[in-house]
Amino acid sequence: MYLVDTNIFLEGFLEQEKMSEVKTFFQNINLNEMFITDLALHSIGIILYRLGKNKLFTTFINDMVINGMRIVSLTPEDLVLLGKNVKEYNLSFDDAYQYYATKKYDLKLVSFDNDFDKTDIKREEPGKIINAIT
Numbered sequence: 534m535y536l537v538d539t540n541i542f543l544e545g546f547l548e549q550e551k552m553s554e555v556k557t558f559f560q561n562i563n564l565n566e567m568f569i570t571d572l573a574l575h576s577i578g579i580i581l582y583r584l585g586k587n588k589l590f591t592t593f594i595n596d597m598v599i600n601g602m603r604i605v606s607l608t609p610e611d612l613v614l615l616g617k618n619v620k621e622y623n624l625s626f627d628d629a630y631q632y633y634a635t636k637k638y639d640l641k642l643v644s645f646d647n648d649f650d651k652t653d654i655k656r657e658e659p660g661k662i663i664n665a666i667t
Contacts, residue, residue, distance in 0.1 A: 538644035539573040558659030564601030
């Protein structure tokens with residue numbers, strides 16, 4: 534089970550350098566094995582709307598979230614504990630949120646963000662996951 538970080542989706546949506554790696558990942562991993570945090574989902578919406586890609590966000594919601602990807606959230610009590618992760622690992626708020634959700638829900642983090650490499654969780658990039666299963 535995978536917690537997919539914001540940057541994975543945006544890499545594909547914004548047609549960036551690793552877009553084909555992301556596309557292959559989403560074609561080969563079942564949606565019911567993927568999770569997204571509510572923070573990541575809302576961040577994607579903010580970014581896509583800011584870029585005038587409202588229809589892309591709606592398509593994403595319909596095709597991926599409604600069709601099987603699960604949304605996980607942190608409680609207010611969890612949010613109080615994020616400061617510890619920010620300080621201990623020198624993470625931003627959003628990275629600390631992803632980190633905490635990964636641990637809380639016992640998921641594997643899929644991310645291009647190497648800030649997670651200084652934590653006690655191991656992140657995976659989409660290409661490495663695909664290479665391991667094919």
